[in-house]
Each structure stands twice: as structure tokens, then as C-alpha cells.
Amino acid sequence: MSSNTTSSVPSVRSTVHGYPRIGPRRELKRAEEGYWDGTVTARELDAVAADLRAGALDQLREAGVDDLPSNTFSFYDGVLDTAVLFDLVPSRFTSPAAAEDRQEYLRRYFAMARGEQGAPPLEMTKWFDTNYHYLVPELSPNVRPRLVGDKPVAEFREARAAGHHTRPVLIGPLTFLLLSKAAEEAPEGWQPLELLDQLVEAYTQLLGDLAAAGATEVQLDEPILATDEGRARSAELERVYRNLGGVTERPSMLVSTYFGSIGAEALRVLKGSPVEAVGLDLVTDDEGVEDLVKVSGLGSTRLVAGVVEGRNVWRTDVPATLARLGTVLGLTDELTVSTSCSLLHVPIDLDAENGLDPKLRGALAFAKQKAEEAALLGRALSQGTDAEKPGDGAEIPTFTDTRVRARLEALGPDATRRPEERGTSGRSLTTTTIGSFPQTPELRRARAAHRRGELPTEEYEALLRKEIDRVIALQEEIGLDVLVHGEPERNDMVQYFAEQLEGYATTQNGWVQSYGSRCVRPPILYGDVSRPEPMTVEWITYAQSRTDKPVKGMLTGPVTMLAWSFVRTDQPLADTARQVGLALRDEVADLERAGIRHIQVDEAALRELLPLREEQQQAYLDWAVESFRLATSGVAPTTTIHTHMCYSEFGTVVDGIEALDADVTSVEAARSRMELVRDLGERGYRRSIGPGVYDIHSPRVPSADEVEASLRLAVDHVDAGHLWVNPDCGLKTRGYTEVEQSLRNMVEAARRVRADLG
Numbered sequence: 210m211s212s213n214t215t216s217s218v219p220s221v222r223s224t225v226h227g228y229p230r231i232g233p234r235r236e237l238k239r240a241e242e243g244y245w246d247g248t249v250t251a252r253e254l255d256a257v258a259a260d261l262r263a264g265a266l267d268q269l270r271e272a273g274v275d276d277l278p279s280n281t282f283s284f285y286d287g288v289l290d291t292a293v294l295f296d297l298v299p300s301r302f303t304s305p306a307a308a309e310d311r312q313e314y315l316r317r318y319f320a321m322a323r324g325e326q327g328a329p330p331l332e333m334t335k336w337f338d339t340n341y342h343y344l345v346p347e348l349s350p351n352v353r354p355r356l357v358g359d360k361p362v363a364e365f366r367e368a369r370a371a372g373h374h375t376r377p378v379l380i381g382p383l384t385f386l387l388l389s390k391a392a393e394e395a396p397e398g399w400q401p402l403e404l405l406d407q408l409v410e411a412y413t414q415l416l417g418d419l420a421a422a423g424a425t426e427v428q429l430d431e432p433i434l435a436t437d438e439g440r441a442r443s444a445e446l447e448r449v450y451r452n453l454g455g456v457t458e459r460p461s462m463l464v465s466t467y468f469g470s471i472g473a474e475a476l477r478v479l480k481g482s483p484v485e486a487v488g489l490d491l492v493t494d495d496e497g498v499e500d501l502v503k504v505s506g507l508g509s510t511r512l513v514a515g516v517v518e519g520r521n522v523w524r525t526d527v528p529a530t531l532a533r534l535g536t537v538l539g540l541t542d543e544l545t546v547s548t549s550c551s552l553l554h555v556p557i558d559l560d561a562e563n564g565l566d567p568k569l570r571g572a573l574a575f576a577k578q579k580a581e582e583a584a585l586l587g588r589a590l591s592q593g594t595d596a597e598k599p600g601d602g603a604e605i606p607t608f609t610d611t612r613v614r615a616r617l618e619a620l621g622p623d624a625t626r627r628p629e630e631r632g633t634s635g636r637s638l639t640t641t642t643i644g645s646f647p648q649t650p651e652l653r654r655a656r657a658a659h660r661r662g663e664l665p666t667e668e669y670e671a672l673l674r675k676e677i678d679r680v681i682a683l684q685e686e687i688g689l690d691v692l693v694h695g696e697p698e699r700n701d702m703v704q705y706f707a708e709q710l711e712g713y714a715t716t717q718n719g720w721v722q723s724y725g726s727r728c729v730r731p732p733i734l735y736g737d738v739s740r741p742e743p744m745t746v747e748w749i750t751y752a753q754s755r756t757d758k759p760v761k762g763m764l765t766g767p768v769t770m771l772a773w774s775f776v777r778t779d780q781p782l783a784d785t786a787r788q789v790g791l792a793l794r795d796e797v798a799d800l801e802r803a804g805i806r807h808i809q810v811d812e813a814a815l816r817e818l819l820p821l822r823e824e825q826q827q828a829y830l831d832w833a834v835e836s837f838r839l840a841t842s843g844v845a846p847t848t849t850i851h852t853h854m855c856y857s858e859f860g861t862v863v864d865g866i867e868a869l870d871a872d873v874t875s876v877e878a879a880r881s882r883m884e885l886v887r888d889l890g891e892r893g894y895r896r897s898i899g900p901g902v903y904d905i906h907s908p909r910v911p912s913a914d915e916v917e918a919s920l921r922l923a924v925d926h927v928d929a930g931h932l933w934v935n936p937d938c939g940l941k942t943r944g945y946t947e948v949e950q951s952l953r954n955m956v957e958a959a960r961r962v963r964a965d966l967g
């Protein structure tokens with residue numbers, strides 16, 4: 210971009226929507242887990258948290274970002290923090306705000322996130338279409354939103370004491386309520402949105418407190434506006450921001466939206482409201498700029514342009530983005546350059562990675578580098594200088610494999626079709642598990658030692674075989690029907706495969722928060738994908754050699770391999786999914802050739818990757834289904850294909866589940882009271898279903914009676930010959946003691962119900 214174009218712009222600022230909170234070395238995880246097991250004190254935990262907040266602000270300042278966000282830290286999750294802040298605490302917990310000391314405050318806070326004796330935790334679900342989980346507030350007419358905490362104010366003050374004047378980030382009232390659910394005690398038909406006016410009242414008080422503390426700008430995140438549900442709420446949107454705008458002493462308001470465009474109607478509402486700035490995601494889809502044109506620009510409302518991709522790891526094409534921003538400049542009087550969403554979804558620092566191929570590395574940017582990009586773009590626009598940076602303008606390299614492309618082209622339509630008639634298990638209420646058994650600290654330690662070269666491969670593998678022996682023996686003793694090897698060799702169900710596939714790179718330290726203290730290292734899918742050699746056959750056949758019962762092979766499906774990775778953007782996702790499907794097809798064939806008769810291809814993320822807007826959903830389901838079928842349709846009719854999906858809310862993907870044409874589908878149902886089973890039963894679903902009969906996300910051991918009750922509910926809807934019995938997800942995060950007892954109760958419950966069937 211020439212300096213002429215930009216010199217007329219008085220001031221362009223830079224910011225980011227949010228920053229990772231886990232710490233460069235997952236300090237938060239270690240401190241929290243230590244706190245939970247009693248080795249770290251509340252004071253020590255608070256000190257770690259304060260250091261992390263300070264470190265994040267220092268990094269942003271060093272990156273050259275003009276406007277720094279605060280209140281982006283959380284001990285567990287920002288939605289939970291908002292519920293606690295406004296005293297929206299279900300009656301089975303005691304409000305943290307009323308705690309007499311810090312220790313007690315933290316105990317109550319973590320009880321809501323993780324549960325405690327007699328009080329199951331808040332439900333956890335995916336944050337829009339990301340792999341981050343938030344806690345779902347439970348609301349009813351019995352709660353009254355009122356400001357009872359001061360976290361945003363305290364973190365603003367803390368930052369100021371360190372010399373940073375920050376912009377506190379809050380979840381907006383509309384998003385908060387539309388993401389909440391009605392508590393069980395709420396009357397039929399009651400909706401959380403009925404609390405809107407009361408909640409806005411509480412927000413007005415918070416805005417006043419922030420202003421009194423010296424805050425001059427506040428960010429209210431309203432990503433719900435990128436969904437169909439949010440887009441239908443213009444009237445409420447108008448009311449919320451008119452009311453908040455009426456507060457006399459308040460900071461200026463930035464309403465920030467992300468994960469897609471919000472449509473011209475919402476934009477018009479925001480433009481006409483007292484809101485001083487609007488944040489738009491100009492990366493996820495192309496409609497944002499069109500919407501701006503439709504509303505004839507934002508005029509005096511500042512545009513916070515999300516042009517640096519916040520949830521993928523590719524570096525920004527600076528010249529192309531400057532050109533794009535040049536167009537946007539005509540549509541607003543004041544501009545801030547930002548990320549498309551919070552940087553929570555990417556690893557912190559590319560400089561902490563040393564094992565990456567330099568060619569790939571040059572194409573990447575993590576959170577710190579993305580902050581630098583936002584700052585650079587802001588400076589380039591406001592100073593009118595050409596942005597000079599090594600590699601700028603250079604193409605992101607492509608990695609093409611002509612063999613993969615030729616193989617895909619040669620496939621005929623039969624490659625995604627299985628014969629209608631299949632073998633059946635021949636048993637009612639067949640019992641199984643989802644795949645993983647507990648990942649013990651010994652296993653993790655051994656894997657870490659092996660990775661560092663301190664434990665020879667032979668010894669590491671001997672340990673894995675010992676673990677498989679233990680898992681097989683335990684399952685036989687408990688009396689399960691279809692066994693698993695327990696996945697002890699896997700660090701993660703996506704990363705493990707990515708490490709073995711061509712076209713994928715993995716990181717040493719690229720951690721991203723998944724929920725609470727749990728993190729994942731999403732691999733980077735940068736090129737054409739293929740499988741140089743078998744990935745799981747050795748472990749599965751070893752497990753099969755230890756038992757006469759069938760052992761299920763265990764793979765991660767194409768959609769999940771994409772959803773939980775950072776994926777190339779130079780071709781449609783559908784094409785990338787087909788390549789992964791083909792690689793998995795080879796693995797499935799090898800497993801079958803090795804005598805494995807049950808093969809599970811997990812599609813845990815099928816629902817998660819569903820586009821937020823209905824108009825894009827069918828196209829997604831088409832390619833998702835096709836890639837799964839490509840992976841699984843090469844087998845004999847006598848081989849049983851399983852799939853597994855976690856998380857409820859399957860309503861929108863039920864057609865997709867059916868179209869996968871798996872012989873057995875296991876799903877989460879324990880927390881959603883078998884609703885999917887009822888739906889599938891009513892539709893005359895022809896294949897088998899394994900509704901999760903207990904919730905593995907909690908350490909609670911279910912009694913045989915309660916599992917039996919769930920199973921009786923299920924047999925009312927589905928023929929028992931088509932019903933499988935399993936927990937609702939893998940057991941890797943649990944301990945052996947609880948797993949053993951839970952599985953015993955599950956098998957006992959199946960035996961009782963089977964006996965009654967005659």
C-alpha cells in the first residue's frame with residue numbers, strides 16, 4: 210500500500226481481543242492441579258495467576274500493541290466467571306461471593322466447575338465451533354442477577370499498578386444469556402433471556418464501577434451475533450445497548466463480535482446505538498465488509514477490524530491485508546486493527562518451538578507473533594509507512610503429493626458405499642467401552658522420558674504392552690463383550706495420528722486450553738496427507754493376541770482430525786478431509802487384514818465443526834459424511850464399523866449421524882437423558898446405538914441401579930438387539946479405582962436388563 214493512501218488517516222490503533230491464559234509452560238495447569246491435590250496453597254495459586262496476567266500484558270506491550278485487554282484471565286472459564294460475578298449460582302452450590310476467605314472462595318468456585326460430593330458440576334460444552342469448552346450457567350426465575358464480585362475491576366487495577374491502562378473484557382449480556390440454559394427447577398417454557406433486563410441492570414452497575422476505577426473503555430463480547438439464534442435478536446440487542454449506553458458515568462463501549470459475520474441488521478442496530486466501537490471478524494467469512502457497505506459504513510463509530518486470524522496459526526499476509534484495510538478505511542472514521550477473535554485458541558509463542566521445518570515455520574504465527582502483526586498493521590496504516598518484515602508478501606509454501614491426488618481421483622462412487630446387509634453382533638445389550646483407559650502418571654512420565662531420549666524405545670514399548678495386558682485382563686474379568694486395548698501409546702487421539710501422517714507437523718510446546726487445566730497441542734496440517742505405514746495395527750493385534758474376545762481397533766476420523774488441528778487454508782476443507790479419509794481407509798484395511806473385526810472411527814467433533822449458520826450446514830455435513838464413508842466403506846459386511854461422538858445436542862446432525870452408515874454409534878446420552886435414542890427410535894434408525902449410560906466427565910461412580918434405569922429407558926425406544934452399552938466417552942482422564950467400579954456396575958446393569966428380556 211502506498212503512503213499516499215494512508216497518510217490521510219489520522220490515527221489507526223492496534224489491539225487484540227484476548228490472550229492465552231495458561232502461561233508459556235502451562236504454569237496455570239500445574240498450579241491448579243497442585244492446588245486441587247493439596248500441594249499448592251491458595252496464596253501460591255493466586256501468585257502464579259498474577260504472574261501470568263502480568264506476563265501476558267508485558268508480552269502484548271513488547272509486541273507493540275496499543276490497547277491492551279484485561280480480565281481475559283480465568284481460573285477455569287470466562288462464562289463461569291461471569292455467572293459468579295453476577296451471583297447466578299445454582300442452588301446446589303454456595304455462592305463464592307459470600308465466602309469468608311479466599312480459600313473458601315476458590316473451593317466454591319472450583320466446585321461449580323468440577324463438582325463436589327452431592328453436587329454435580331455445571332454442564333460443559335463447546336464454545337461455538339471451537340475446541341474450547343465453557344461451563345453452561347443454569348438459570349431460573351429464582352435467581353436474581355446482581356453484581357457481587359469485582360474481578361474485572363480488580364484486574365484493571367492490578368494492570369494499572371503495573372503501568373498498563375487496559376480495556377476490561379466482559380462477555381456481553383446477550384451472549385451470556387443465550388449460552389445459558391434453564392435450570393431443572395425453571396417452569397416449562399421459561400427462557401434465560403427473561404432475565405435480560407435485570408442482568409443489564411447489573412452490568413450498568415459494573416460499568417459504573419469500572420469508570421470509577423478509571424477504565425475508559427470496556428469490551429463486551431457478543432459472538433452469539435454470528436449465529437442464527439443471535440441474528441434473530443435485533444430487538445434485544447438494541448434494548449441492551451441502548452440501556453447500557455444510558456449509564457451516565459461509564460467507559461466507552463466496544464461491542465466485539467467474532468466467529469463469523471453478524472449481518473447488516475445487527476450492524477445497523479449497533480451503529481445506531483450509543484456503542485462507541487464495533488469489532489467485526491473480517492477473516493472467518495467475507496460478508497463483514499459487504500455488511501459495512503450495506504450500512505454505508507460506521508461513521509463515527511470506531512471499527513475494530515479483526516483481520517489477523519485469531520484461531521489458526523498461519524501468519525498474516527501483510528500486503529494483502531493492508532490493501533483490504535485500505536477498502537475498510539473508507540467505511541469508518543476511526544479504525545483499530547485487531548485479531549479476528551481472542552488468541553486463546555492458538556499457542557503462545559512460536560519462538561518456543563525448535564523442531565519445526567524452517568519452510569513451514571516461516572509460514573506460522575502464534576499468539577505473540579499475531580499480536581506483533583496487529584501492531585505492525587496498525588503502525589503501517591497510521592504512519593503510512595510500507596510494512597517491512599522478512600518474508601512479507603512471500604507465498605505460504607504448498608506441499609503437494611501427486612500420488613495422493615491421483616489416488617483420490619481414481620476412486621469411483623463405490624468407494625463410499627457399503628452393502629446394505631451386514632453381520633450383526635447377535636447379542637442384546639452388548640457391552641463395550643469407548644477406547645481409552647486411564648492414562649496413569651507412570652505412563653505419562655515414561656512417555657516424556659522416552660521423548661527426551663532417557664527411556665529406550667524397547668523399555669517404553671514393554672511398558673505399553675504391560676499396560677495393554679492389564680487393560681485386557683481387567684475387561685475380561687469384569688465381563689465386557691467387545692474389548693479395547695486402552696490407547697496407552699497415545700499422547701492424544703489427534704496428535705498421535707498426526708505424528709505418523711505425512712502432511713502434518715506437530716509441536717513440542719504448542720499448548721492450547723481445552724477446558725480448565727486440560728490442554729491439547731493441535732497439530733498443523735500443512736500439506737497433502739498420506740500414511741507412510743500402519744499406525745495402530747501393531748498395538749491392536751498385540752491386544753487381540755491376549756484374548757479370545759474381539760478387540761476393537763481405534764482410529765480418529767477425518768472431521769475430528771481437522772477440527773482439532775490447525776488446518777491449511779489454501780484448499781477447501783472438504784478436499785483435505787478426503788485426503789485424511791483415504792489415509793484412514795488404508796489403516797482400516799490393514800486392521801481388517803490383521804483379523805480385527807470391530808473398527809471404531811471416532812468422530813467426536815462432528816457436531817462441533819457444524820457451521821454456526823444453517824445455510825452452510827448441509828454442505829458441511831455432505832463432505833463430513835463422505836470423508837467418513839471413504840475411511841470406512843472398504844471393509845467386508847462382516848466387519849463391524851463403530852463410531853463415537855461426545856457431547857449432546859445432536860438434534861441438528863442426526864441426519865448426518867444416520868448418513869455415516871456406521872454399524873454402531875456411541876454417543877453421549879447420560880447427561881441428555883437418552884433424548885437422542887428416543888429421536889433415533891422414532892425415526893426407525895436401522896443401525897445400532899450405544900447411548901453413554903454414565904458421565905465420565907465426573908469422578909462419580911454410577912450405581913448399577915441408575916445405569917439399569919437408563920438402559921430400561923433406552924430399550925423402550927430401541928430394539929435391544931440394536932442397543933450397545935458403554936460409558937459416554939473415553940476413560941483417559943479418570944483413575945483406575947473409579948473406572949473399575951463403574952464398569953462393573955455397568956456390566957451388572959446390562960446383565961439384569963438382558964435377563965428380563967428373556
Ligand SMILES: CN1c2c(nc(N)[nH]c2=O)NC[C@@H]1CNc1ccc(C(=O)N[C@@H](CCC(=O)N[C@@H](CCC(=O)N[C@@H](CCC(=O)O)C(=O)O)C(=O)O)C(=O)O)cc1
Pocket residue numbers: 238340648650653654656657699700701702703704723724726727728729730773813942
Ligand atoms: C476428547 N477431547 C479431546 C479434544 N481435543 C483433543 N485434541 N483431544 C481430545 O482428547 N477435545 C475435546 C475433548 C477434550 N478433552 C480433553 C481431555 C483430556 C485432555 C488432557 O488430559 N490433556 C493433557 C495433555 C495430553 C497430552 O498431550 N499428553 C502428553 C503429554 C503429557 C505431558 O504433559 N507430559 C509432561 C510430563 C509428564 C510427567 O512427567 O508426568 C510434559 O511434557 O511436560 C502425553 O501423554 O504424552 C493435559 O495435561 O492437559 C485434554 C482434552
Ligand SMILES: N[C@@H](CCS)C(=O)O
Pocket residue numbers: 643644645702763811813853855938939940941
Ligand atoms: N477413543 C477416544 C475417544 C474420545 S472422544 C477415547 O476413548 O478417549
Ligand SMILES: [Zn+2]
Pocket residue numbers: 643813853854855937938939
Ligand atoms: Zn468422546
